[in-house]
Structures are given as structure tokens and as C-alpha cells.
Amino acid sequence: MKSAYDKGRMEWEFEVGDWLYLRLQPYRQTSLVLRRSQKLSPHFYGPYWVLERIGVIAYGLDLPLGTKIHPVFHASFLRSN
Helix, strand or coil: CHHHHHHCCCCCCCCCCCEEEEECCCCCHHHCCCCCCCCCCCCEEEEEEEEEEECCCEEEECCCCCCCCCCEEEHHHEECC
């Protein structure tokens, strides 16, 4: 059972200073980029610079000034190039 479970698992490891893309839920990205159609807007935004690693799987990003989103994200919301 463990081997079947591990096939679908991914290990997310990013370093401080990496450039990552951020996945946002619909209607949450209005403070980053104002789009005319929320439904057709892209799922990933960025790239953003990693400022710090918080805990095991949380990362602090350098978001633009004026965004109304907390700058700490789970690793599953981040993607490298």
C-alpha cells in the first residue's frame, strides 16, 4: 500500500532565491492582476522570488506592493520553471 501511495506523491524542495510561479484560486488574484474575465485568467502568476522557507513546506514570496494576499504559501501552490 505504501508503494502505491508514494507513486502519486511529489517532494517539493525550493531554495531561497529561486523564482517560482504562484497558483491562485479564482477571484483571489484581483489584487495581483486585474483581469476582465476571472474565469479565463491564467492559473499561475509570477515569477516571484522566494524570500524565506518557513517550516517544512511553506515559503514566503516577494509579492508586489499593494497585494492583499498573505505572502506565505504552501509548496503545493508553487511551481518552478
